[in-house]
Every structure is written in structure tokens, then in C-alpha cells.
Amino acid sequence: MLVAILPGDLASELLGVWANSRSPEVLEQLREEMGLNRPWYERYVVWLGDFVRGDFGYGVIYRAPVAELVWDALKNTLVLAVAAFVPSTALGVGAGVFAGTRPNSLADRSITTLSVLAASVPQYWLGLMLIALFALHLDWLPAAGMWDTRNPGGLRDLGLHLILPALTLAAVPTAVISRLVRSAMIEVMQQDYIRTARAKGLHERAVIRRHAARNIAPTAINIVTLQFGYLISGTIFVEVVFAWPGLGGLLLGAVASRETAAILAITMLVAATFVLMTLIADVAQSLLDPRVRLE
Structure with missing residues (x-):
């Protein structure tokens, strides 16, 4: 409209x-x-x-045809989204569990502070700062694009071009996942069955692995699945900063040229991704958590 x-x-x-x-x-x-x-x-x-x-x-x-344009761009967007999703999930869940098992400690406060900062910094500003440092100042990584236009090819070339946009895109979901997993872990660690397991003489690692981690798994999977939907929409801004040939560049060009069909197709695709990820999260949580099935 x-x-x-x-x-x-x-x-x-x-x-x-x-x-x-x-x-x-x-x-x-x-x-x-x-x-x-x-x-x-x-x-x-x-x-x-x-x-x-x-x-x-x-x-x-x-x-x-718009379908061909969107499909070609979507493949590149999924490459970037998956490259950001894997480390953000591993770091977010790991940091959340680590902080949640040590509430109010120095490690917990440090992780919480870093999470707040990562979630507060605009993605486009973070991307520009990473480009200025690693591409322009240190000259370690390429600043933009998906391939080296002078000598394209190879997974190594793709990997080098993925590092900066993937780091930029992973910052917010990593922070969100770690904060929510931390809260869930703190709540679980205060339950009676955790006290019972400790009273039986189980080692703290065994308590966390056998009892706490198993009970926060449905919540963690729900959080992580929903974050993938946010990643797809977040790639639009990151792709513009790093000139990544995905949905972001296509959407920007479509808006500039008033290609309404392309704008609507991309918007519907992003909305459908959110709906699909929400459905997957609900189904996964109902399969893993008996309490949800009973409700």
C-alpha cells in the first residue's frame, strides 16, 4: 500500500x-x-x-519471472542465515547454560552485559564497524559480496566472504538465546528434583546433564527455532550492508524500481517463514514436553 x-x-x-x-x-x-x-x-x-x-x-x-528472482536470492539468503544460525545457537545455548548454573557470579554478569550490548547495537552499525576493522584497517577479510569477482570459486572464497556478515547477523540471536536459556536454566535449577539429585550425591555436572539440561531442552528448542525466523528477516539489512546477493538486495532494488510483485512476494515469503518456524517450534515442544501435550 x-x-x-x-x-x-x-x-x-x-x-x-x-x-x-x-x-x-x-x-x-x-x-x-x-x-x-x-x-x-x-x-x-x-x-x-x-x-x-x-x-x-x-x-x-x-x-x-518473480519466482525465479526470489528463488535465486533465497538460496543465497539461506546460506547466510544457516552460517549465522549454527554459531548463534551453539554460543547462545552454551553461554545461557553456563550463566544459568552460576547466577550472580562474575561469569554470569559478564555474559549478561555482553548479551545486552549485542542485542542493543544496530546490525547495520555493527556490520560497518566490522568492515572498517577487518576489511579496511587489517585487510584480513573481504568487505562485501559473496565471491571474489576477479577470481571467483571455491568454498574457501565463499567462507571468507561469509565471516563478517554471518558474525553481524548472529549477534542479536546469540544474545537473545543466551538470555532466555539463562532464565530457563535458573528456574530449573531451583526445582525440587534438582535438590533431590544433589542430595543423592550426584556430581554437579551429572545434575546439569541428566536433569537440568533435559528439562530446559523443549524451551531451548522453541527459542532457537523462533530465532531462525528472525534471522531470515534480519538478513535483509545485513545483506544491504555487505552487498550480499540475497533477498535484501532484491527487496531494495524492487522498492527503488516500484516492482510491486517482487515486494509482495518477498514480504509473503518472510511472513510464511515466521509462521512455519512458529509451527515447528510448537510441534517440537509438544513432542518433547509431556506437560504441553496434556494441556
């Missing part, structure tokens, strides 16, 4: 610099042929019907 009410449209973008020099009749005829003279809500209903049937529309500026 916002794109529809802004000045200009796809027909003006298509004519480019000749839009003002052509007669108004030519521009109006092009708008009629493209269906842009109809109300925005009517165009949306038509697009939604086509979307349900698997037709995402055609990218006029890109001269390609």
Missing part, C-alpha cells in the same frame, strides 16, 4: 528519463496495459489469487 500511494509508479520507472517528455496519453496507456490504473486493493486481490496458484508475477524491470 505504501508503494502504491507514493509519487510515481512502475510505468514511470519503465519509461525512465523519457517519462516527462512523452505525452500523458502514452504514460496513461502504459499504466492501463499494466493494470496500474486500478485501485491498489484490487491489484492486491488479483496478485494474491495468482500467488495462491503459484504465479508470483513478472518482474518488468528485471525482465524475469
